[in-house]
Amino acid sequence: MSALKFAAERAVAIHAVLTASKVCQRVFTKLVNGETITKKDKSPVTIADFSAQAVINTFLHNSFPADPIVGEEDSKDLRGEEGRPMREKVLELANSGLDSPLTEETLIEAIDRGMYAGGAHGRMWALDPIDGTKGFLRGEQFAVCLALIVDGQVELGVMGCPNLPVDVKDQNGEKGCLFITVKGQGAFQRNFSSLTETPISMSAIQSLNDASFCESVESGHSNQSDSARIAHLLGITKPPVRMDSQCKYSTLARGDAEVYLRLPVNATYEEKIWDHATGSLLVSEAGGIVSDIHGKPLDFSKGRTLATNSGVVAAHAKIHNKVIEAVQKVLFPDGKL
Numbered sequence: 001m002s003a004l005k006f007a008a009e010r011a012v013a014i015h016a017v018l019t020a021s022k023v024c025q026r027v028f029t030k031l032v033n034g035e036t037i038t039k040k041d042k043s044p045v046t047i048a049d050f051s052a053q054a055v056i057n058t059f060l061h062n063s064f065p066a067d068p069i070v071g072e073e074d075s076k077d078l079r080g081e082e083g084r085p086m087r088e089k090v091l092e093l094a095n096s097g098l099d100s101p102l103t104e105e106t107l108i109e110a111i112d113r114g115m116y117a118g119g120a121h122g123r124m125w126a127l128d129p130i131d132g133t134k135g136f137l138r139g140e141q142f143a144v145c146l147a148l149i150v151d152g153q154v155e156l157g158v159m160g161c162p163n164l165p166v167d168v169k170d171q172n173g174e175k176g177c178l179f180i181t182v183k184g185q186g187a188f189q190r191n192f193s194s195l196t197e198t199p200i201s202m203s204a205i206q207s208l209n210d211a212s213f214c215e216s217v218e219s220g221h222s223n224q225s226d227s228a229r230i231a232h233l234l235g236i237t238k239p240p241v242r243m244d245s246q247c248k249y250s251t252l253a254r255g256d257a258e259v260y261l262r263l264p265v266n267a268t269y270e271e272k273i274w275d276h277a278t279g280s281l282l283v284s285e286a287g288g289i290v291s292d293i294h295g296k297p298l299d300f301s302k303g304r305t306l307a308t309n310s311g312v313v314a315a316h317a318k319i320h321n322k323v324i325e326a327v328q329k330v331l332f333p334d335g336k337l
Contacts, residue, residue: 160192189250213231
């Protein structure tokens with residue numbers, strides 16, 4: 001039955017992402033909120049990255065040992081005497097989320113299972129253990145993102161957003177959201193504190209005048225001045241919703257914003273597959289279209305990057321073409337791509 005497709009993978013991914021998200025929360029509480037580091041010290045997010053990747057890769061390997069993993073991190077900074085202090089912290093935190101503790105050796109092995117080169121054939125998992133490192137350090141938005149890709153197509157995605165309000169209208173209320181999607185089966189949200197999954201869908205606005213758009217907090221991640229011109233051209237007057245990480249995709253998917261623009265900041269940058277695999281499927285299953293700035297579908301079959309794509313545009317299916325037209329007018333005013 002199609003409804004049961006990838007049921008085992010879905011369950012494992014939910015457990016892995018939720019566990020890793022809670023490990024990341026412990027890192028923040030112990031190492032960022034605590035007075036053990038300076039403001040400029042980025043080591044807590046590195047420790048959280050490694051810990052989350054070790055946890056998720058361990059769960060994946062235990063359940064699907066033949067599946068390769070495309071992960072963001074490798075273990076080089078944890079090796080040798082120089083890496084010992086961080087390695088010991090990562091080991092402690094990773095083991096806080098696992099029933100069978102890792103050793104230093106198996107910790108390194110778990111992290112380095114994420115070094116797969118990707119490609120167009122077979123199954124693979126794409127993992128971003130912490131998407132939004134600066135958001136993590138600020139105590140704002142970050143995401144733990146895991147996707148299953150089969151023959152170059154994203155088939156399943158789970159995203160943990162530990163700091164995202166359950167209800168956007170109640171910013172001081174409960175936080176911690178899990179977003180779950182399987183191709184052809186819709187998009188769902190559940191709270192960290194509950195097993196109940198609620199179907200979500202994008203906001204089907206009648207006019208672009210009512211729309212709002214998401215973009216990165218960091219201007220180095222997306223061209224914000226071009227975004228402003230595109231918004232003006234579309235008649236969007238609301239200020240942009242700026243947040244770190246793939247939480248932007250989840251914000252669209254549950255109807256809290258209508259457009260996500262990630263515009264190229266230079267001609268040579270290639271987006272990483274782990275930065276978009278989970279979120280792109282989530283939005284697609286919630287009623288949206290995700291493409292690059294030329295309207296081409298994102299191609300996850302070219303390795304570790306979206307090598308044949310430039311930028312990302314996500315919007316409700318009803319308005320996506322209009323958004324692409326505006327993007328083209330602003331980015332290519334002379335008509336030359």
